[in-house]
Amino acid sequence: NRRTPFDSKVDLFEHFNQNTNIFYDNYLIVLSFITLQALLSFKLYKHYYFKLFALLTFISIVASFIPFIDQIFNGFSAPQKRWHYLISLNAAVLISFYIKYFRTLSLKNYVFSSIVALSYLFISAWYYSDFVSWLWFTPIVSTIGFLILLVNHAKSRVKLTYLFIISIMILNLLISFVFIRNQIYFEDHVERANKDYINASLFNTPLQRQLVSQMTHHKSEDERIDWRVNEQDNTPMYQHFKGISIYSSIFDHNILDYYYDALKINMQEESVSRYQSTNARQNINSLFSVQFLMLKDYQNNVPAFFKKVKTEGQYQIYENTLNLPSVRVTNRVYNSNAINTPIDREHAMIDGVVVNGKGQKYTDTAQNLLNQTQISYKNIKQMNGQHIHLNNDNSRIQLHIPEHLRERFSDFYLTLKVKRGYPDSNFTVNINDYANHRLFNNSTYRTGVDTQLYKTQPDAQGNININLSPSGNYQLDIKSLHGENYQKLQGAHGSKTNIGHYRNIKNGVKVNLSSHQNGIATINIPYRDGMTAYIDGKKVKPFKVNYMMTGVSVNKDTRQIMIKYRPKYWYTMIIISSIFILSTITWLIRKKIKNK
Structure with missing residues (x-):
């Protein structure tokens, strides 16, 4: 993906408040007070693994107040709390070792750590004027531990420890229930967390699915539909059609480079990690073979040559009357470095193909008015x-x-x-x-x-x-x-040559070409490192054209192109993984033989 450098001021430390108090009720994470009690049990630091995870827990808690750490875990971009599961992991292991060894604590040390931890919680409740319901159970957990330490018989202590474990489990469940209710299922989420919302017009209605099915039936496999439910950018994913919007942290940055830099496509709602529609730009719709556009009746941002073909309920469907094929072949190659405006880039892609650092200068430039x-x-x-x-x-x-x-x-x-x-x-x-x-x-x-x-x-x-x-x-x-x-665009649409289509195959696409000349075949799918092309069965290297599309050099006799994709370094990672798996197995076998 593409993470934009964050140029605003970032504080050196987070302010301590209810949203950063990780031992009380906040929006992100709540650690059990047992974690704090364990950190204060200094006698147990003589145990290696207890000391290790106490140190890791302490470091991760301190790190949660340093925004720079949040930036590291967000690709050195804006500070985002994307790593706090590490605090949970460290605290969970620490508590498990605390339960294992707490029977060796002195009453004095246990009482001290309990008073400090419980005082911290009740002072937080008083200061925030927010008394959470699980708070009343914390003294019960501490009292159970205290009573166990009063028992002198060692075996009885071990058996009673299970009661301590059960009380901690109950406390964790209570914390989880309160957290879910306060921080996840608040009013807005409760309204949306039901089947009625799922089937409402704000998400995915039977009528929407019916209209999508009709549009899909009346277009070819390689043509697209521009439709999204309000701000639901993932509509094409869950309504199962070939669209032009997505919201995800893990899609290829070439698409955002195309939207942000090359074509400067205006996205109505600004946000990172998304692309959405084309701002009704007719040329771009045709270049990406967008055959249908569906809007709600209050929306009116329609490209110039989309004609209304259907109205049903609150939905209006428009069809592209100047669509272009998904695969085109041309010998007119233009150098991307010599094209400076989005409208000239659109025209160059319509007139020919744009390649990075190769080709002639595009001279038919638009005038700044x-x-x-x-x-x-x-x-x-x-x-x-x-x-x-x-x-x-x-x-x-x-x-x-x-x-x-x-x-x-x-x-x-x-x-x-x-x-x-x-x-x-x-x-x-x-x-x-x-x-x-x-x-x-x-x-x-x-x-x-x-x-x-x-x-x-x-x-x-x-x-x-x-x-x-x-x-x-x-x-x-x-x-x-x-x-x-x-x-x-009208001239390109009127041309009856260089018309090609592709269909989806496993891990790629297959292209069938009609009559054409020598040149570059442009396929309007995003180019990725790891693609391999086969021209009539012969392996060749594809390359990026038109700023994000896939291109293959062909001659006039080429009839079929197959594009296959496999993630970059696929075999390298398989080899490395295999070596380490075999090494681990060998080490385990040798250790077992040595122990025998």
Whole structure:
């Protein structure tokens, strides 16, 4: 995946409060007070493994208050609590050794550790004014341990220890129940944790599944559907169709490079580890063979050449009338290093194929129309450089597009750099009623991509209105404005040559080509290291084209391409694993023979 460098201020230490108090009721993890009691049982440190896990537990507890450790476990990006299971593991092992050895403690040491641990809990409850129900059981656990230590008979102590173990298990269950109720099944989650929600329009209804099935039936296997339930980016996964959205921490970064950098596809809801739709960009939809688009009736962000074909309930289905095949062959190769704007990159991919560091310069570039527009500001104070202050929520920047440009182009691509100033907060960039929701500067889910491209059309008066909310300070730079009339896409769609399709096979795809020329076959699936291509049975090396797609060099006689994928270093890891497995088995056998 792609983790954006986190450039906001990170404190050296966490503030100690209810959310960081790991021995009491907080949102992340709750350790039993027995952990604290064990750490204070200094006599038991003479046992090697007790001392080892006491040290590990202490280090991991201290580390939980250091945000830099959170950054390490989040790919050196924003601090995120993604490693606290290690504290649980260390504490669990420590408690197990404590139970094993606690019978050897003196009454004085046990009473001391119990008083300190219990006092800590009850002071926390008083300070936070939050008395959790498991708290009343903690003195019972301590009392059981105390009574066991009063017994002088060694064998009786061992047998009574099982009662101590049961009391600790009951305490852990109580802590778990309270944690689940307070931190997981709070009101919003309770409303969503049921079958009614699963089958509601916010997630996955029978009608949604029926419409998806109909669209799937009327498209070919290699064509895509653009549909997601509100902000459910994983809709294609759980409704089982070939889509263009996902939310995951483990998908290939090439897709995000494509969205963030190459094409600057605007995602309506900013967040890392996701890609979603195309902001109704017709060229991109056609390049990725998006055949159908489904929206709810209140949504209206439709690409230029998608025609409405069905309305049922609150759902509207649109079909792409200028779709392109999933496999195309061309000998026009353009160098990605010589193409500077998203609209030129779209056009170059339509006219030919874009390869990194190879090919000719793409010369049919789009003109920046910004100097042909009139820009006006309302309720905005312009400060030094690109910094502005919005006086109220009615503030706006307006671009007036001359009539001759409106007649020439059907869509416009507006490129803005917007960054929130003081006071920091989430904010919204609204371009002619298209709302793009951006995160505050210190958000751990912020993408760090401040330059965004917006596809839009002027209103009836010929204006493109930029509204920022809420009021306050911003950094704003209007970088460019380009027009699109889709002549190149119409020309490519009208071509009857170089039409190819693929179908899914095990660990890859199989491509059947129609009549074509020598050149590069572009397959609109994401390129991955570990891919292998076979041209009519002959093994060749595929490569990345069009910024994230898969390309293979072919001649005019090529009829079939097979792309197979196996994770990089697959065999290397199998060999290393096998060596260590055999070494472990050999060591165990030798040790067993030596012991005999």
